[in-house]
Amino acid sequence: MKKRQRLIMRSVILVVIALALGYTLYNTVFNDKKEPVKAGDTAPNFALEDLEGNQVELKDYKGKGVFLNFWGTYCPPCEKEMPAIQRQYDKYKDQGVVVLAVDIAEPKFTVEKFAKRKNLTFPILLDQQREVVDEYGVGNLPATYLISPEGKVVDKITGELNDTLVRNYMEKIKP
Amino acid sequence: MDKIKCDCGHLNPYGTIICEACGKPIQEESPEKLLNMRYEGTARRSQTYNTNAVDKIWNFFSSVKVGVWLIVITLIASAIGTIFPQQMYIPPTANPAAYYEEEYGMLGEIYYILGFHNLYSSWWFVLLLGLIGVSITVASIDRGVPLFRSLRNQRVAKHDNFLKKQRMFAVSKRPEDEEQFMEEILFRLKEKRYRIRREGNSILAEKGRFSRWGPYVNHVGLIIFLLGSMLRIVPGLYLDEDMWIREGETKAIKGTDQEYYLKHDKFTFEVYDKKEERFSEALNRVQQPVPKNYQSDVTLYKADEKLPGAKPDLSEVKDYSIQVNKPLEFDGYSLYQVDYRQEMRYMHFELQNAETEEAVGSFSVDLLNPKDDFDLGDGNRVELEGYYPDFYFDKETKKPATKTNIPNNPAFIFKMFTPETPEGEVAFIGIRQNLDPSGDNQYKVAFDGIDTEFTTGLTVKKDYTLPIILIGGIIFMIGVVQGLYWNHRRVWVKVKEEDVWMAAHTNKNWHGIRRELDDITVKLNMKQLVDQQEESKKA
Known part of the structure; x- marks a missing residue:
C-alpha cells in the first residue's frame, strides 16, 4: 500500500517537472511570437486604406476569391509580376476574383505614381504601419495569399509570378 | 523488502542503518568505531x-x-x-x-x-x-x-551502542544522589538553552534543530528562483523590445498588441555648458561635448480594439518626459530612453534660372510623405515626377530605382513649369547630383538645405517575474544563514547501574559543543567528554 503511494507521489512529481521543462523548452526553441498565416488557416481580417482614402476590409469580399498580394515598388520581382496580375485580373474580375495589392510602408506618392505608370486598376492598399504584414508574417516579397470565397487561405506563394501561374491560381479560388 | 525489527521492537524501513527508535546500530558487527550520523542513519x-x-x-x-x-x-x-x-x-x-x-x-x-x-x-x-x-x-x-x-520520532533513551559510538563520549562515576544529579544536570543544560526531554534515567537535550532545515529551505529558494526565470517565456509576464519613433509620429507601442500608442512630441539633447565655471576645466580637458540630457517628451494613448491596419481610436492617458533612468511607467510596462538618431526629413529646393541662378521660388519635399505638386506663385510650378528614397541606377532597366523604402539616399525627378516654359522641363536631382537630361533646360532645381529630425530609441520593458526571483533569492539566503550560523546540538545522558554515560553530537562546530559541555562537566564534577575521532587519529 505504502509502496503504491510512493510510486504515485514520485510519478506525479516527475511528470509535473517534466511538463514544466517541456513547456520551457518548447517555447525556447519555437519562440516566434506569432505563427505566420499558412494554408488551411482562416485569413485574418484587416482594414486598410486604398489610394482614394477609402477603408477596405477583407471581410467585404466574402463570397469572392481574393488574390492577396504583398509588394513594394523597391522590389524588382514585384514590379515585374504586376502586369501579369493586371492582365489576369481583367479576365477574372467578372468571375468573382478580386486582387488586393498591399504595399508595405511606402509614401502614397510613390505608390500612386507606380500604379499610374503600370495602369493598375485593382485596389491597392497601404499598410503604412506594417500591421497587416506582421499579422500575416509575410517574409520575403512578393508574397501572394490565395483566399477562397469562404475566407480560407488556400495557398501561400513567395516569389515572382507569370501569366500562367496567376491564371492557375485565380482558377483555384474562383467561386 | 522486509522491514527490519530492532531489539527494542521498532519496525524500521529497509535500508535503515540506525534504529529510528532506540538508536541501536542495525549492523552491530560493524568494525567502525563511530556511527555515521548522516541523515540520522535513516534509509x-x-x-x-x-x-x-x-x-x-x-x-x-x-x-x-x-x-x-x-x-x-x-x-x-x-x-x-x-x-x-x-x-x-x-x-x-x-x-x-x-x-x-x-x-x-x-x-x-x-x-x-x-x-x-x-x-x-x-x-x-x-x-x-x-x-x-x-x-x-x-x-x-x-x-x-x-x-x-x-x-521528530527520536526517542529519549538510546541504545548503549548508539551512545558509545558517538564522536563525543565519556563515562563518569555514578553520583551518590541520582535525583539531585538529574536536577542539577537538567538545570545546567537549560542554562545553555537546551530543550530537555527526560524519560526515567535518560535525558535528551537538544537545540538548534531548525538549522538542519537550512539546506532544504535553500533549495526551495533555488527552485523558486529557477521557476521565476522560467516564467519569462510565458507570454504576458516578460517583455523586452526596442522601438524607434520619430518626432511628431504616433505609433503602437511594441508588445502591447496595439493597446497602447505613443506620440513622440519633442526630443531634447543637451550637452554640458563649457561656460559654466564648475565644469569648464573638465570639459576643456575632454575636448568633446559631454551629454547632459537625452529626453523624449511623449503622450501616451490607449486605443480601442481594432482590426490590423485600421486607424486606431485613441484616448489620451498622460503626458510624460522620458529621460535616461526615468522611464514612463504604465500598466506594468516601462519605456526607457536608450538611443537616438538624427535623420533627414525635409529637403529644401529653389527653382532657379539655369543661367543667372536667380531664384524664382522655393519649396520643400517631405521625404516620408512627399506631395506631388508645388505651386511657387507667379505661374511657376514644380511637379514631383519620381521619388527614389534609396536611389540607385538600375543597369538592367536603365532607369533610376530605389533599394529600400528608407530615405538613405533620396533622389527626385522634377518637372518645372514657368510662364516661359509652359510645356515643362525635366530635372533629375539627388545628393551631389544634378542632371539635366535634355541638356538645354532654361531652369533648374537647386538644393537648398536639409531639415533633420530626431528619432528616439526606446525600450519597452515588462517583468512580472522579478518579484518571484527576488523572493526566491531571499529564501535562498535565509536557508544559507539558517544552516551556517546555527548548529544542531544534542546531548544524551544515561544514568546506569554503575556509572553515568554521556554522549553528544552536533552537525558542525565541534569545538563549540565541547566548550559548552566542558563547562557543565566541570561544574558537575564529571569526566570530560572525549572526541573519539581525534583520539583515533592520534592513535
Whole structure:
C-alpha cells in the first residue's frame, strides 16, 4: 500500500517537472511570437486604406476569391509580376476574383505614381504601419495569399509570378 | 523488502542503518568505531527500492554525484559562452554564420556550429538548468523527508551502542544522589538553552534543530528562483523590445498588441555648458561635448480594439518626459530612453534660372510623405515626377530605382513649369547630383538645405517575474544563514547501574559543543567528554 503511494507521489512529481521543462523548452526553441498565416488557416481580417482614402476590409469580399498580394515598388520581382496580375485580373474580375495589392510602408506618392505608370486598376492598399504584414508574417516579397470565397487561405506563394501561374491560381479560388 | 525489527521492537524501513527508535546500530558487527550520523542513519528512500522505471529515474536524480556533475557541466558551458560575444552583441547587420568565422577563425566557426553564440537561450542549456532543478527537487525530498521524520520520532533513551559510538563520549562515576544529579544536570543544560526531554534515567537535550532545515529551505529558494526565470517565456509576464519613433509620429507601442500608442512630441539633447565655471576645466580637458540630457517628451494613448491596419481610436492617458533612468511607467510596462538618431526629413529646393541662378521660388519635399505638386506663385510650378528614397541606377532597366523604402539616399525627378516654359522641363536631382537630361533646360532645381529630425530609441520593458526571483533569492539566503550560523546540538545522558554515560553530537562546530559541555562537566564534577575521532587519529 505504502509502496503504491510512493510510486504515485514520485510519478506525479516527475511528470509535473517534466511538463514544466517541456513547456520551457518548447517555447525556447519555437519562440516566434506569432505563427505566420499558412494554408488551411482562416485569413485574418484587416482594414486598410486604398489610394482614394477609402477603408477596405477583407471581410467585404466574402463570397469572392481574393488574390492577396504583398509588394513594394523597391522590389524588382514585384514590379515585374504586376502586369501579369493586371492582365489576369481583367479576365477574372467578372468571375468573382478580386486582387488586393498591399504595399508595405511606402509614401502614397510613390505608390500612386507606380500604379499610374503600370495602369493598375485593382485596389491597392497601404499598410503604412506594417500591421497587416506582421499579422500575416509575410517574409520575403512578393508574397501572394490565395483566399477562397469562404475566407480560407488556400495557398501561400513567395516569389515572382507569370501569366500562367496567376491564371492557375485565380482558377483555384474562383467561386 | 522486509522491514527490519530492532531489539527494542521498532519496525524500521529497509535500508535503515540506525534504529529510528532506540538508536541501536542495525549492523552491530560493524568494525567502525563511530556511527555515521548522516541523515540520522535513516534509509534514504532512493537507495532502498529500485524496481520500476519511475524509481530508476528518481534514484538517478537523487544522487548528489549526478547533481554535482550537472552543475559542473553548466558552469563550464556558461564559461565557454563568454569566450566570444553572444549573438545579441555582434553588429545587428552581420550574418552570424559568417561573422564568427571571419572574426575568430576556425574556433569561431566551431563556436557558431555548436550553438554557443546563443548559449543562454539554447535548448540544451535550458535543459541543463531544468535537470539541475529536477536533481535539487528529488534529492531534497529524498533526504529531507526521512530526516524530518526521524528527528521528530527520536526517542529519549538510546541504545548503549548508539551512545558509545558517538564522536563525543565519556563515562563518569555514578553520583551518590541520582535525583539531585538529574536536577542539577537538567538545570545546567537549560542554562545553555537546551530543550530537555527526560524519560526515567535518560535525558535528551537538544537545540538548534531548525538549522538542519537550512539546506532544504535553500533549495526551495533555488527552485523558486529557477521557476521565476522560467516564467519569462510565458507570454504576458516578460517583455523586452526596442522601438524607434520619430518626432511628431504616433505609433503602437511594441508588445502591447496595439493597446497602447505613443506620440513622440519633442526630443531634447543637451550637452554640458563649457561656460559654466564648475565644469569648464573638465570639459576643456575632454575636448568633446559631454551629454547632459537625452529626453523624449511623449503622450501616451490607449486605443480601442481594432482590426490590423485600421486607424486606431485613441484616448489620451498622460503626458510624460522620458529621460535616461526615468522611464514612463504604465500598466506594468516601462519605456526607457536608450538611443537616438538624427535623420533627414525635409529637403529644401529653389527653382532657379539655369543661367543667372536667380531664384524664382522655393519649396520643400517631405521625404516620408512627399506631395506631388508645388505651386511657387507667379505661374511657376514644380511637379514631383519620381521619388527614389534609396536611389540607385538600375543597369538592367536603365532607369533610376530605389533599394529600400528608407530615405538613405533620396533622389527626385522634377518637372518645372514657368510662364516661359509652359510645356515643362525635366530635372533629375539627388545628393551631389544634378542632371539635366535634355541638356538645354532654361531652369533648374537647386538644393537648398536639409531639415533633420530626431528619432528616439526606446525600450519597452515588462517583468512580472522579478518579484518571484527576488523572493526566491531571499529564501535562498535565509536557508544559507539558517544552516551556517546555527548548529544542531544534542546531548544524551544515561544514568546506569554503575556509572553515568554521556554522549553528544552536533552537525558542525565541534569545538563549540565541547566548550559548552566542558563547562557543565566541570561544574558537575564529571569526566570530560572525549572526541573519539581525534583520539583515533592520534592513535
